[in-house]
Amino acid sequence: MQKIEKNCALQNEKIIELAGYKKEDFSVCLGCKICASVCTVNDLSINTNPQELLSSLFLGNTIEKDNPLVRYCTNCYRCTSACPWKIRIPEVVRALREDLGIESQFEKAFKGAISIWGRVYEPYVFLMSATFMLKEGYMQYMPKWLEYISFHLPHKTKRR
Amino acid sequence: MEYGYYPGCSLTGSAHKLDVTLKKVFKKLGHTLKEIPDWNCCGAFEYGNRNELVGFSKSNLKKAEGFCNEIVAPCPACYKNLKEASKEEGKPVSILHPLDMFEYSDISSIQAKRDLKGRLFTPYYGCVLLRPEETAIKNKDIMEKVITLFGGEVDGEKVKDRCCGGNQFFINKWATERLSTLILDKTRGDLLVFCPLCHMALKTFSKNRKILYFTDMLLYLMGETNTL
Ligand code: SF4
Ligand code: SF4
Numbered sequence: 001m002q003k004i005e006k007n008c009a010l011q012n013e014k015i016i017e018l019a020g021y022k023k024e025d026f027s028v029c030l031g032c033k034i035c036a037s038v039c040t041v042n043d044l045s046i047n048t049n050p051q052e053l054l055s056s057l058f059l060g061n062t063i064e065k066d067n068p069l070v071r072y073c074t075n076c077y078r079c080t081s082a083c084p085w086k087i088r089i090p091e092v093v094r095a096l097r098e099d100l101g102i103e104s105q106f107e108k109a110f111k112g113a114i115s116i117w118g119r120v121y122e123p124y125v126f127l128m129s130a131t132f133m134l135k136e137g138y139m140q141y142m143p144k145w146l147e148y149i150s151f152h153l154p155h156k157t158k159r160r
Numbered sequence: 161m162e163y164g165y166y167p168g169c170s171l172t173g174s175a176h177k178l179d180v181t182l183k184k185v186f187k188k189l190g191h192t193l194k195e196i197p198d199w200n201c202c203g204a205f206e207y208g209n210r211n212e213l214v215g216f217s218k219s220n221l222k223k224a225e226g227f228c229n230e231i232v233a234p235c236p237a238c239y240k241n242l243k244e245a246s247k248e249e250g251k252p253v254s255i256l257h258p259l260d261m262f263e264y265s266d267i268s269s270i271q272a273k274r275d276l277k278g279r280l281f282t283p284y285y286g287c288v289l290l291r292p293e294e295t296a297i298k299n300k301d302i303m304e305k306v307i308t309l310f311g312g313e314v315d316g317e318k319v320k321d322r323c324c325g326g327n328q329f330f331i332n333k334w335a336t337e338r339l340s341t342l343i344l345d346k347t348r349g350d351l352l353v354f355c356p357l358c359h360m361a362l363k364t365f366s367k368n369r370k371i372l373y374f375t376d377m378l379l380y381l382m383g384e385t386n387t388l
Contacts, residue, residue, distance in 0.1 A: 018208055018209050018210065019208070019210055040323045040325070040339065043323075043339055043342060044335055071332065072332060074323050074325050074326075074327045074335070074339070075205045075327045076287040076291070077292050078287070078291065080291065080292045081291045081292055081293060086292065091210060094207070094208040095208040095209070097208055098207070098208025098209060099208065104330060106330035106331070107331065110204075110206055111206055111207075114200075114203070114206075118200040118201060119169050119172075119199075119200060119201045120173070121169075121173075122169075122174055129330070136333060137333075144363055144364055145364070147177065148173075148174035148360065152172065152173075155172075157198045157199065
């Protein structure tokens with residue numbers, strides 16, 4: 001049991017580093033929960049608490065895949081902007097998602113295009129995520145999306 | 161003036177309208193945009209590894225070296241990523257957002273061919289243009305100013321910086337629908353945006369409201385287009 005806890009703590013430190021932070025950086029969190037009160041996920045009628053997520057990471061506790069922030073954080077930076085320490089919580093959530101291997105088919109296709117061409121090539125992204133889009137009912141929006149359609153060939157560039 | 165231009169993936173694809181209208185506006189204001197050769201994607205918000213993400217934009221800064229000293233980046237995500245990379249590198253190159261380049265004096269000196277009298281607009285900025293503060297634009301009410309300057313009415317002040325949920329669009333679209341609908345329901349008139357993702361989210365979930373790019377409005381005022 002102790003070993004598992006230790007592993008989790010190490011894993012959490014890796015996640016914190018992935019987000020560009022050090023564990024100590026979170027020790028300044030005042031627990032004021034301003035982040036929780038402004039979080040956009042509240043507007044989805046889901047209770048969230050970014051502060052709890054940070055303290056779980058800090059204390060070496062496991063964060064599950066179905067944590068509402070892991071699932072629904074919109075990268076709106078409202079929490080960061082309200083936080084006295086300007087902690088970039090959405091970036092921590094992104095690191096967590098990466099560590100947990102969470103990616104929608106669309107996100108996978110998006111990154112796939114970048115690794116092939118160095119740029120996002122939308123026709124490819126749509127093709128590669130077609131089953132997801134069909135299943136999830138995106139096709140109904142096609143009439144509204146006509147103005148977004150453009151045709152060009154992919155441009156290949158070095159990714160970095 | 162001549163500026164380096166980083167259109168990013170969306171302006172070369174689904175947001176091609178923003179690309180075209182922006183270039184026209186700049187031309188009218190006497191500026192030229194030179195596309196950075198061989199630029200790569202900025203990575204948007206898709207990478208959890210901060211170094212990897214910033215790396216994309218650092219590479220773009222390298223590609224711009226010796227090509228330009230100022231880079232215009234219209235897409236809010238590209239703008240933020242480039243700005244962070246340039247801060248991290250301590251590079252002298254400035255990353256500019258078009259909204260910060262439209263000075264009030266420039267706009268008020270437009271030889272306006274039309275006005276906005278009797279029209280109602282909700283200028284909507286969304287998240288990334290306004291947050292976090294270190295990368296936020298300076299002209300946080302330029303759209304309101306232009307609307308009123310030309311006789312239009314402004315609504316939606318309270319929700320102009322709320323989130324449309326665009327980032328969740330291709331993950332949990334119900335979340336985007338809920339958030340965009342909140343914005344649509346709390347505002348009146350045509351929506352004026354700059355972010356391609358906000359444009360798509362609001363357009364998708366609006367029943368019959370017009371979603372316009374700010375550049376559409378400027379071109380209309382300049383007499384370059386006949387309808388708005
Ligand atoms: S960035 Fe994520 S955690 Fe922060 S307020 Fe927005 S939705 Fe909540
Ligand atoms: S707003 Fe900042 S300091 Fe306050 S609880 Fe949230 S993360 Fe901690």
